[in-house]
Amino acid sequence: MSGEQTEKPGRKPRIRDAEATKARILDAAKKEFAKNGLGGARVDDIAEKAKANKRMIYHYFESKEGLFQTVLEDAYLDIRSAEQKLHLEDLDPKGALEKLVRFTWEYYLKNPEFLTLVNSENLHRAKHLKKSEIIKVSSRKLVSLVSSILERGVTAGVFRDGVDPVQLNITIAAVGYYYLTNRFTGTIIYERDLMAKDALEQRIQFNIDTIMRLVTI
Amino acid sequence: MSGEQTEKPGRKPRIRDAEATKARILDAAKKEFAKNGLGGARVDDIAEKAKANKRMIYHYFESKEGLFQTVLEDAYLDIRSAEQKLHLEDLDPKGALEKLVRFTWEYYLKNPEFLTLVNSENLHRAKHLKKSEIIKVSSRKLVSLVSSILERGVTAGVFRDGVDPVQLNITIAAVGYYYLTNRFTGTIIYERDLMAKDALEQRIQFNIDTIMRLVTI
Protein backbone atom coordinates (compact mmCIF):
# COMPACT_ATOMS: atom_id res chain seq x y z
CA MET A 1 0.00 0.00 0.00
CA SER A 2 3.01 2.39 0.44
CA GLY A 3 4.01 3.70 -2.95
CA GLU A 4 6.95 5.24 -4.72
CA GLN A 5 6.31 8.71 -3.38
CA THR A 6 6.88 7.87 0.27
CA GLU A 7 10.60 7.17 -0.11
CA LYS A 8 11.87 10.32 1.62
CA PRO A 9 10.94 9.93 5.25
CA GLY A 10 11.07 13.52 6.45
CA ARG A 11 8.94 15.13 3.77
CA LYS A 12 6.16 17.53 4.50
CA PRO A 13 2.61 16.16 4.46
CA ARG A 14 0.99 16.66 1.07
CA ILE A 15 -2.44 18.05 0.56
CA ARG A 16 -2.60 16.12 -2.68
CA ASP A 17 -1.69 12.53 -1.91
CA ALA A 18 -2.38 9.95 -4.57
CA GLU A 19 -1.52 6.96 -2.39
CA ALA A 20 -3.67 8.15 0.48
CA THR A 21 -6.61 8.79 -1.83
CA LYS A 22 -6.20 5.38 -3.42
CA ALA A 23 -6.12 3.79 0.02
CA ARG A 24 -9.23 5.65 1.14
CA ILE A 25 -11.05 4.54 -2.01
CA LEU A 26 -10.02 0.90 -1.48
CA ASP A 27 -11.10 0.99 2.13
CA ALA A 28 -14.49 2.49 1.35
CA ALA A 29 -14.96 0.13 -1.61
CA LYS A 30 -14.21 -2.92 0.52
CA LYS A 31 -16.93 -1.90 2.96
CA GLU A 32 -19.47 -1.07 0.28
CA PHE A 33 -18.83 -4.20 -1.79
CA ALA A 34 -19.00 -6.32 1.35
CA LYS A 35 -22.24 -4.72 2.45
CA ASN A 36 -24.08 -4.73 -0.87
CA GLY A 37 -22.22 -7.06 -3.21
CA LEU A 38 -20.65 -6.02 -6.49
CA GLY A 39 -24.01 -5.36 -8.13
CA GLY A 40 -25.55 -3.61 -5.16
CA ALA A 41 -22.63 -1.31 -4.35
CA ARG A 42 -22.86 2.23 -5.69
CA VAL A 43 -19.84 3.99 -7.14
CA ASP A 44 -21.18 7.35 -5.94
CA ASP A 45 -21.45 6.03 -2.39
CA ILE A 46 -17.92 4.66 -2.48
CA ALA A 47 -16.60 8.03 -3.67
CA GLU A 48 -18.49 9.88 -0.98
CA LYS A 49 -17.38 7.59 1.84
CA ALA A 50 -13.78 7.73 0.61
CA LYS A 51 -14.01 11.54 0.67
CA ALA A 52 -12.84 11.41 -2.92
CA ASN A 53 -14.31 12.46 -6.23
CA LYS A 54 -15.92 9.75 -8.30
CA ARG A 55 -13.61 10.68 -11.17
CA MET A 56 -10.67 9.51 -9.06
CA ILE A 57 -12.08 5.99 -8.90
CA TYR A 58 -12.07 5.79 -12.68
CA HIS A 59 -8.66 7.41 -12.79
CA TYR A 60 -7.06 4.87 -10.47
CA PHE A 61 -9.10 1.74 -11.06
CA GLU A 62 -10.52 2.15 -14.57
CA SER A 63 -13.98 0.76 -13.78
CA LYS A 64 -16.23 -0.47 -11.00
CA GLU A 65 -15.16 -4.02 -11.77
CA GLY A 66 -11.50 -3.01 -11.81
CA LEU A 67 -11.99 -1.59 -8.34
CA PHE A 68 -13.71 -4.76 -7.19
CA GLN A 69 -10.88 -6.87 -8.53
CA THR A 70 -8.28 -4.87 -6.61
CA VAL A 71 -10.34 -5.04 -3.42
CA LEU A 72 -10.72 -8.79 -3.79
CA GLU A 73 -7.04 -9.40 -4.53
CA ASP A 74 -6.02 -7.32 -1.52
CA ALA A 75 -8.41 -9.29 0.66
CA TYR A 76 -6.99 -12.65 -0.43
CA LEU A 77 -3.41 -11.46 -0.12
CA ASP A 78 -4.13 -10.25 3.39
CA ILE A 79 -5.39 -13.59 4.71
CA ARG A 80 -2.71 -15.58 2.85
CA SER A 81 0.03 -13.40 4.30
CA ALA A 82 -1.45 -13.64 7.80
CA GLU A 83 -1.45 -17.45 7.52
CA GLN A 84 2.23 -17.46 6.64
CA LYS A 85 3.01 -15.27 9.62
CA LEU A 86 1.67 -17.92 12.00
CA HIS A 87 4.96 -19.86 11.63
CA LEU A 88 3.18 -23.16 12.02
CA GLU A 89 6.35 -25.01 11.07
CA ASP A 90 7.71 -24.18 14.53
CA LEU A 91 4.87 -26.01 16.28
CA ASP A 92 4.20 -29.72 16.72
CA PRO A 93 1.67 -31.12 14.21
CA LYS A 94 -1.34 -31.16 16.54
CA GLY A 95 -0.56 -27.70 17.87
CA ALA A 96 -0.03 -26.35 14.37
CA LEU A 97 -3.32 -27.72 13.08
CA GLU A 98 -5.27 -26.43 16.05
CA LYS A 99 -3.67 -23.03 15.66
CA LEU A 100 -4.62 -22.93 11.98
CA VAL A 101 -8.25 -23.84 12.71
CA ARG A 102 -8.41 -21.19 15.42
CA PHE A 103 -6.72 -18.58 13.24
CA THR A 104 -9.08 -19.21 10.32
CA TRP A 105 -12.10 -18.84 12.57
CA GLU A 106 -10.83 -15.66 14.18
CA TYR A 107 -9.83 -14.14 10.87
CA TYR A 108 -13.35 -14.65 9.49
CA LEU A 109 -14.80 -13.27 12.71
CA LYS A 110 -12.68 -10.12 12.60
CA ASN A 111 -12.94 -9.67 8.83
CA PRO A 112 -16.52 -10.49 7.87
CA GLU A 113 -16.08 -8.45 4.68
CA PHE A 114 -13.81 -11.21 3.45
CA LEU A 115 -16.69 -13.70 3.51
CA THR A 116 -19.06 -11.42 1.63
CA LEU A 117 -16.45 -10.51 -0.96
CA VAL A 118 -15.78 -14.18 -1.65
CA ASN A 119 -19.51 -14.88 -1.90
CA SER A 120 -19.91 -12.02 -4.32
CA GLU A 121 -17.01 -13.26 -6.41
CA ASN A 122 -18.55 -16.72 -6.58
CA LEU A 123 -21.85 -15.23 -7.70
CA HIS A 124 -19.83 -13.88 -10.62
CA ARG A 125 -18.23 -17.26 -11.23
CA ALA A 126 -14.81 -16.03 -10.11
CA LYS A 127 -14.29 -13.96 -13.24
CA HIS A 128 -12.11 -11.44 -11.43
CA LEU A 129 -9.99 -13.90 -9.49
CA LYS A 130 -9.37 -15.88 -12.66
CA LYS A 131 -7.28 -13.01 -14.00
CA SER A 132 -5.05 -12.85 -10.93
CA GLU A 133 -1.80 -14.80 -11.07
CA ILE A 134 -0.53 -13.61 -7.67
CA ILE A 135 -3.49 -15.25 -5.95
CA LYS A 136 -2.61 -18.65 -7.37
CA VAL A 137 0.96 -18.38 -6.15
CA SER A 138 -0.01 -17.42 -2.60
CA SER A 139 -2.66 -20.16 -2.48
CA ARG A 140 -0.10 -22.82 -3.27
CA LYS A 141 1.75 -21.83 -0.11
CA LEU A 142 -1.34 -22.46 1.99
CA VAL A 143 -1.85 -25.93 0.57
CA SER A 144 1.79 -26.86 1.13
CA LEU A 145 1.55 -25.51 4.67
CA VAL A 146 -1.26 -27.94 5.49
CA SER A 147 0.47 -30.72 3.56
CA SER A 148 3.58 -30.42 5.63
CA ILE A 149 1.66 -30.35 8.90
CA LEU A 150 -0.11 -33.54 7.84
CA GLU A 151 3.15 -35.21 6.79
CA ARG A 152 4.89 -34.31 10.01
CA GLY A 153 1.91 -35.66 11.95
CA VAL A 154 1.97 -38.96 10.07
CA THR A 155 5.71 -39.32 10.66
CA ALA A 156 5.27 -38.56 14.36
CA GLY A 157 2.51 -41.17 14.49
CA VAL A 158 -0.19 -38.76 15.68
CA PHE A 159 -2.09 -38.38 12.39
CA ARG A 160 -3.44 -41.09 10.16
CA ASP A 161 -2.13 -41.45 6.63
CA GLY A 162 -4.07 -40.70 3.45
CA VAL A 163 -5.86 -37.49 4.37
CA ASP A 164 -6.03 -35.23 1.31
CA PRO A 165 -4.58 -31.83 2.29
CA VAL A 166 -6.91 -30.00 -0.11
CA GLN A 167 -10.00 -31.65 1.37
CA LEU A 168 -8.74 -30.86 4.85
CA ASN A 169 -8.08 -27.27 3.90
CA ILE A 170 -11.56 -26.90 2.45
CA THR A 171 -13.09 -28.43 5.56
CA ILE A 172 -11.18 -26.16 7.94
CA ALA A 173 -12.52 -23.18 6.02
CA ALA A 174 -16.01 -24.67 5.65
CA VAL A 175 -16.83 -25.24 9.32
CA GLY A 176 -16.08 -21.62 10.15
CA TYR A 177 -17.15 -19.92 6.95
CA TYR A 178 -20.60 -21.47 6.73
CA TYR A 179 -21.44 -20.69 10.34
CA LEU A 180 -20.44 -17.05 9.99
CA THR A 181 -21.60 -16.18 6.49
CA ASN A 182 -25.01 -17.69 7.21
CA ARG A 183 -25.28 -16.25 10.70
CA PHE A 184 -28.41 -14.26 9.85
CA THR A 185 -30.50 -17.08 8.42
CA GLY A 186 -28.87 -19.45 10.93
CA THR A 187 -30.08 -17.40 13.87
CA ILE A 188 -33.65 -17.76 12.56
CA ILE A 189 -33.44 -21.42 11.50
CA TYR A 190 -31.93 -22.60 14.77
CA GLU A 191 -33.74 -20.03 16.93
CA ARG A 192 -30.52 -19.32 18.77
CA ASP A 193 -28.24 -16.25 18.78
CA LEU A 194 -25.29 -17.68 16.88
CA MET A 195 -23.22 -14.56 17.51
CA ALA A 196 -23.51 -14.56 21.31
CA LYS A 197 -20.16 -14.79 23.06
CA ASP A 198 -20.72 -18.29 24.45
CA ALA A 199 -22.17 -19.51 21.15
CA LEU A 200 -19.00 -18.41 19.36
CA GLU A 201 -16.82 -20.13 21.93
CA GLN A 202 -18.85 -23.31 21.66
CA ARG A 203 -18.49 -23.25 17.89
CA ILE A 204 -14.72 -22.82 17.76
CA GLN A 205 -14.33 -25.69 20.23
CA PHE A 206 -16.64 -27.82 18.12
CA ASN A 207 -14.67 -26.98 14.99
CA ILE A 208 -11.33 -27.85 16.57
CA ASP A 209 -12.85 -31.12 17.73
CA THR A 210 -14.22 -31.85 14.25
CA ILE A 211 -10.88 -31.29 12.55
CA MET A 212 -8.84 -33.15 15.17
CA ARG A 213 -11.08 -36.21 14.99
CA LEU A 214 -10.78 -36.10 11.22
CA VAL A 215 -6.99 -36.46 11.18
CA THR A 216 -6.49 -38.58 14.28
CA ILE A 217 -5.82 -42.27 13.84
CA MET B 1 -48.58 -24.45 -5.67
CA SER B 2 -52.06 -25.75 -6.66
CA GLY B 3 -54.65 -23.15 -5.75
CA GLU B 4 -58.34 -22.83 -5.05
CA GLN B 5 -59.32 -22.84 -8.69
CA THR B 6 -58.15 -26.35 -9.44
CA GLU B 7 -60.76 -28.04 -7.24
CA LYS B 8 -62.92 -29.37 -10.04
CA PRO B 9 -60.86 -32.06 -11.75
CA GLY B 10 -62.61 -32.30 -15.11
CA ARG B 11 -62.63 -28.62 -16.06
CA LYS B 12 -61.57 -27.32 -19.42
CA PRO B 13 -58.04 -25.91 -19.72
CA ARG B 14 -58.05 -22.15 -19.27
CA ILE B 15 -56.25 -19.72 -21.51
CA ARG B 16 -56.13 -17.36 -18.56
CA ASP B 17 -54.62 -19.30 -15.70
CA ALA B 18 -53.60 -17.34 -12.66
CA GLU B 19 -51.94 -20.29 -10.93
CA ALA B 20 -49.92 -21.25 -13.96
CA THR B 21 -48.78 -17.68 -14.49
CA LYS B 22 -47.81 -17.35 -10.83
CA ALA B 23 -45.86 -20.60 -11.08
CA ARG B 24 -44.03 -19.47 -14.21
CA ILE B 25 -43.12 -16.19 -12.53
CA LEU B 26 -41.83 -17.99 -9.43
CA ASP B 27 -39.79 -20.36 -11.52
CA ALA B 28 -38.22 -17.60 -13.59
CA ALA B 29 -37.64 -15.48 -10.50
CA LYS B 30 -35.88 -18.33 -8.70
CA LYS B 31 -33.45 -18.68 -11.59
CA GLU B 32 -32.84 -14.96 -11.96
CA PHE B 33 -32.41 -14.31 -8.23
CA ALA B 34 -30.07 -17.28 -7.97
CA LYS B 35 -28.01 -16.13 -10.92
CA ASN B 36 -27.75 -12.46 -10.05
CA GLY B 37 -28.77 -12.03 -6.43
CA LEU B 38 -31.68 -9.91 -5.24
CA GLY B 39 -29.97 -6.66 -6.23
CA GLY B 40 -28.66 -7.91 -9.54
CA ALA B 41 -31.86 -9.56 -10.78
CA ARG B 42 -34.01 -7.53 -13.16
CA VAL B 43 -37.78 -7.52 -12.89
CA ASP B 44 -38.09 -7.04 -16.65
CA ASP B 45 -35.96 -10.11 -17.27
CA ILE B 46 -38.02 -12.19 -14.86
CA ALA B 47 -41.23 -11.13 -16.60
CA GLU B 48 -39.81 -11.93 -20.01
CA LYS B 49 -38.49 -15.35 -19.01
CA ALA B 50 -41.78 -16.18 -17.29
CA LYS B 51 -43.60 -15.26 -20.51
CA ALA B 52 -45.67 -12.96 -18.37
CA ASN B 53 -46.22 -9.26 -18.24
CA LYS B 54 -44.27 -7.29 -15.65
CA ARG B 55 -47.54 -5.91 -14.39
CA MET B 56 -48.49 -9.42 -13.28
CA ILE B 57 -45.49 -9.63 -10.99
CA TYR B 58 -46.67 -6.57 -9.12
CA HIS B 59 -50.22 -7.87 -9.18
CA TYR B 60 -49.34 -11.20 -7.58
CA PHE B 61 -46.31 -10.37 -5.47
CA GLU B 62 -46.62 -6.66 -4.75
CA SER B 63 -42.92 -5.84 -5.16
CA LYS B 64 -39.56 -7.23 -6.20
CA GLU B 65 -38.80 -7.97 -2.57
CA GLY B 66 -42.18 -9.61 -2.08
CA LEU B 67 -41.36 -11.88 -4.99
CA PHE B 68 -37.96 -12.67 -3.53
CA GLN B 69 -39.51 -13.52 -0.18
CA THR B 70 -41.91 -16.00 -1.78
CA VAL B 71 -39.12 -17.59 -3.81
CA LEU B 72 -36.99 -17.94 -0.70
CA GLU B 73 -39.78 -19.40 1.42
CA ASP B 74 -40.62 -21.93 -1.28
CA ALA B 75 -36.97 -22.93 -1.50
CA TYR B 76 -36.68 -23.55 2.24
CA LEU B 77 -39.98 -25.40 2.37
CA ASP B 78 -38.85 -27.64 -0.46
CA ILE B 79 -35.65 -28.82 1.24
CA ARG B 80 -37.33 -29.16 4.63
CA SER B 81 -40.09 -31.29 3.15
CA ALA B 82 -37.61 -33.43 1.23
CA GLU B 83 -35.71 -34.08 4.47
CA GLN B 84 -38.86 -35.29 6.16
CA LYS B 85 -39.56 -37.64 3.28
CA LEU B 86 -36.30 -39.50 3.91
CA HIS B 87 -37.96 -41.35 6.82
CA LEU B 88 -34.71 -41.52 8.71
CA GLU B 89 -36.53 -42.82 11.77
CA ASP B 90 -36.80 -46.17 9.98
CA LEU B 91 -33.02 -46.54 9.69
CA ASP B 92 -30.41 -47.42 12.28
CA PRO B 93 -28.58 -44.34 13.69
CA LYS B 94 -25.43 -44.70 11.61
CA GLY B 95 -27.37 -45.39 8.44
CA ALA B 96 -29.73 -42.50 9.12
CA LEU B 97 -26.90 -40.04 9.69
CA GLU B 98 -25.03 -41.15 6.59
CA LYS B 99 -28.19 -40.87 4.54
CA LEU B 100 -28.79 -37.34 5.81
CA VAL B 101 -25.25 -36.25 4.95
CA ARG B 102 -25.56 -37.75 1.50
CA PHE B 103 -29.00 -36.27 0.94
CA THR B 104 -27.86 -32.77 1.96
CA TRP B 105 -24.94 -32.96 -0.43
CA GLU B 106 -27.03 -34.21 -3.31
CA TYR B 107 -29.76 -31.67 -2.69
CA TYR B 108 -27.24 -28.82 -2.89
CA LEU B 109 -25.71 -30.37 -5.98
CA LYS B 110 -29.06 -30.67 -7.77
CA ASN B 111 -30.41 -27.34 -6.52
CA PRO B 112 -27.53 -24.88 -6.67
CA GLU B 113 -30.06 -22.01 -6.72
CA PHE B 114 -30.79 -22.82 -3.09
CA LEU B 115 -27.23 -21.94 -2.11
CA THR B 116 -27.24 -18.64 -3.95
CA LEU B 117 -30.64 -17.66 -2.60
CA VAL B 118 -29.48 -18.29 0.95
CA ASN B 119 -26.31 -16.29 0.32
CA SER B 120 -28.35 -13.45 -1.05
CA GLU B 121 -30.67 -13.53 1.93
CA ASN B 122 -27.72 -13.39 4.29
CA LEU B 123 -26.32 -10.40 2.42
CA HIS B 124 -29.61 -8.76 3.36
CA ARG B 125 -29.28 -9.87 6.96
CA ALA B 126 -32.21 -12.30 6.65
CA LYS B 127 -34.78 -9.51 6.56
CA HIS B 128 -37.18 -11.57 4.43
CA LEU B 129 -36.85 -14.84 6.32
CA LYS B 130 -37.40 -13.02 9.61
CA LYS B 131 -40.99 -12.34 8.59
CA SER B 132 -41.74 -15.98 7.85
CA GLU B 133 -43.28 -18.02 10.64
CA ILE B 134 -43.72 -21.21 8.60
CA ILE B 135 -39.96 -21.46 8.09
CA LYS B 136 -39.33 -21.54 11.83
CA VAL B 137 -41.84 -24.35 12.31
CA SER B 138 -40.36 -26.54 9.59
CA SER B 139 -36.81 -25.87 10.82
CA ARG B 140 -37.66 -27.20 14.26
CA LYS B 141 -38.53 -30.51 12.66
CA LEU B 142 -35.07 -30.76 11.12
CA VAL B 143 -33.35 -30.13 14.44
CA SER B 144 -35.48 -32.71 16.22
CA LEU B 145 -34.77 -35.17 13.41
CA VAL B 146 -31.04 -34.94 14.05
CA SER B 147 -31.58 -34.90 17.79
CA SER B 148 -33.43 -38.17 17.71
CA ILE B 149 -30.83 -39.83 15.48
CA LEU B 150 -28.16 -38.76 17.96
CA GLU B 151 -30.16 -39.99 20.94
CA ARG B 152 -30.86 -43.33 19.34
CA GLY B 153 -27.17 -43.65 18.52
CA VAL B 154 -26.13 -42.93 22.09
CA THR B 155 -28.65 -45.44 23.44
CA ALA B 156 -27.42 -48.06 20.98
CA GLY B 157 -23.85 -47.36 22.09
CA VAL B 158 -22.62 -46.35 18.62
CA PHE B 159 -22.49 -42.57 19.14
CA ARG B 160 -20.79 -40.68 21.92
CA ASP B 161 -22.85 -38.55 24.26
CA GLY B 162 -22.85 -34.76 24.42
CA VAL B 163 -22.83 -33.83 20.74
CA ASP B 164 -24.96 -30.71 20.24
CA PRO B 165 -27.53 -31.47 17.51
CA VAL B 166 -27.52 -27.87 16.28
CA GLN B 167 -23.73 -27.85 15.89
CA LEU B 168 -23.91 -31.19 14.11
CA ASN B 169 -26.65 -29.92 11.82
CA ILE B 170 -24.65 -26.82 10.96
CA THR B 171 -21.58 -28.91 10.27
CA ILE B 172 -23.42 -31.33 7.99
CA ALA B 173 -24.60 -28.37 5.96
CA ALA B 174 -21.24 -26.58 6.13
CA VAL B 175 -19.02 -29.29 4.64
CA GLY B 176 -21.22 -29.53 1.55
CA TYR B 177 -22.40 -25.95 1.24
CA TYR B 178 -18.99 -24.31 1.41
CA TYR B 179 -17.48 -26.65 -1.15
CA LEU B 180 -20.29 -26.05 -3.64
CA THR B 181 -21.07 -22.38 -3.16
CA ASN B 182 -17.38 -21.53 -3.44
CA ARG B 183 -16.71 -23.91 -6.29
CA PHE B 184 -15.62 -21.10 -8.63
CA THR B 185 -13.01 -19.48 -6.39
CA GLY B 186 -12.16 -22.94 -5.04
CA THR B 187 -11.26 -24.24 -8.47
CA ILE B 188 -8.75 -21.37 -8.81
CA ILE B 189 -7.37 -21.47 -5.27
CA TYR B 190 -6.79 -25.21 -5.26
CA GLU B 191 -5.97 -25.43 -8.99
CA ARG B 192 -8.20 -28.47 -9.28
CA ASP B 193 -11.56 -28.95 -10.99
CA LEU B 194 -13.78 -29.29 -7.94
CA MET B 195 -16.80 -30.18 -10.07
CA ALA B 196 -15.25 -33.13 -11.90
CA LYS B 197 -17.12 -36.39 -11.34
CA ASP B 198 -14.37 -38.02 -9.30
CA ALA B 199 -13.76 -34.85 -7.31
CA LEU B 200 -17.41 -34.79 -6.28
CA GLU B 201 -17.32 -38.45 -5.28
CA GLN B 202 -14.16 -37.90 -3.27
CA ARG B 203 -15.79 -34.98 -1.48
CA ILE B 204 -18.99 -36.76 -0.45
CA GLN B 205 -16.92 -39.64 0.92
CA PHE B 206 -14.74 -37.21 2.82
CA ASN B 207 -17.83 -35.47 4.24
CA ILE B 208 -19.39 -38.73 5.40
CA ASP B 209 -16.09 -39.63 7.01
CA THR B 210 -15.86 -36.23 8.71
CA ILE B 211 -19.35 -36.46 10.20
CA MET B 212 -19.03 -40.09 11.24
CA ARG B 213 -15.75 -39.49 13.04
CA LEU B 214 -17.36 -36.54 14.77
CA VAL B 215 -20.13 -38.58 16.41
CA THR B 216 -18.31 -41.88 16.93
CA ILE B 217 -17.07 -42.71 20.38
Next chain:
DNA sequence: CAATTAACGCACTAACTAGTTACTTCTTTA
Protein backbone atom coordinates in the same frame (compact mmCIF):
# COMPACT_ATOMS: atom_id res chain seq x y z
C1' DC C 1 -77.06 -13.14 -21.37
C1' DA C 2 -75.79 -9.12 -18.86
C1' DA C 3 -72.96 -7.61 -15.38
C1' DT C 4 -69.20 -8.26 -12.62
C1' DT C 5 -64.75 -9.83 -11.66
C1' DA C 6 -60.26 -11.25 -12.59
C1' DA C 7 -56.30 -11.80 -15.93
C1' DC C 8 -53.50 -9.42 -18.80
C1' DG C 9 -50.83 -5.83 -21.47
C1' DC C 10 -49.09 -1.29 -23.27
C1' DA C 11 -46.76 2.62 -22.52
C1' DC C 12 -45.14 5.71 -19.34
C1' DT C 13 -42.28 8.05 -15.39
C1' DA C 14 -39.37 9.45 -11.89
C1' DA C 15 -35.37 8.21 -9.93
C1' DC C 16 -31.05 6.28 -10.38
C1' DT C 17 -26.40 4.83 -12.15
C1' DA C 18 -21.86 3.88 -14.44
C1' DG C 19 -19.04 6.40 -16.81
C1' DT C 20 -17.28 11.02 -19.13
C1' DT C 21 -16.13 15.83 -20.50
C1' DA C 22 -13.94 19.77 -19.68
C1' DC C 23 -12.01 22.32 -16.43
C1' DT C 24 -9.14 24.09 -12.16
C1' DT C 25 -5.46 23.69 -8.85
C1' DC C 26 -1.44 21.94 -6.87
C1' DT C 27 3.39 19.87 -7.18
C1' DT C 28 7.54 18.73 -9.30
C1' DT C 29 11.46 19.47 -12.12
C1' DA C 30 14.24 21.11 -16.18
Next chain:
DNA sequence: TAAAGAAGTAACTAGTTAGTGCGTTAATTG
Protein backbone atom coordinates in the same frame (compact mmCIF):
# COMPACT_ATOMS: atom_id res chain seq x y z
C1' DT D 1 10.53 30.15 -12.53
C1' DA D 2 8.15 28.36 -16.25
C1' DA D 3 6.30 24.39 -18.12
C1' DA D 4 4.57 20.01 -17.65
C1' DG D 5 2.13 16.78 -15.50
C1' DA D 6 -0.52 14.90 -11.95
C1' DA D 7 -4.45 15.42 -8.50
C1' DG D 8 -8.81 16.83 -8.01
C1' DT D 9 -13.75 18.69 -9.10
C1' DA D 10 -18.50 19.80 -10.87
C1' DA D 11 -21.84 19.02 -14.00
C1' DC D 12 -23.49 16.23 -17.44
C1' DT D 13 -25.12 12.07 -20.40
C1' DA D 14 -27.13 8.06 -22.05
C1' DG D 15 -29.00 4.18 -20.63
C1' DT D 16 -31.48 1.49 -16.90
C1' DT D 17 -34.72 0.32 -13.51
C1' DA D 18 -38.60 -0.52 -10.20
C1' DG D 19 -42.95 0.55 -10.16
C1' DT D 20 -47.92 2.46 -12.21
C1' DG D 21 -52.05 4.25 -14.65
C1' DC D 22 -55.31 2.88 -17.36
C1' DG D 23 -57.42 0.37 -20.81
C1' DT D 24 -58.70 -4.40 -22.89
C1' DT D 25 -60.28 -9.07 -22.95
C1' DA D 26 -61.60 -13.43 -21.06
C1' DA D 27 -64.08 -16.06 -17.55
C1' DT D 28 -67.61 -16.38 -14.01
C1' DT D 29 -72.01 -15.84 -11.98
C1' DG D 30 -76.72 -14.11 -10.86
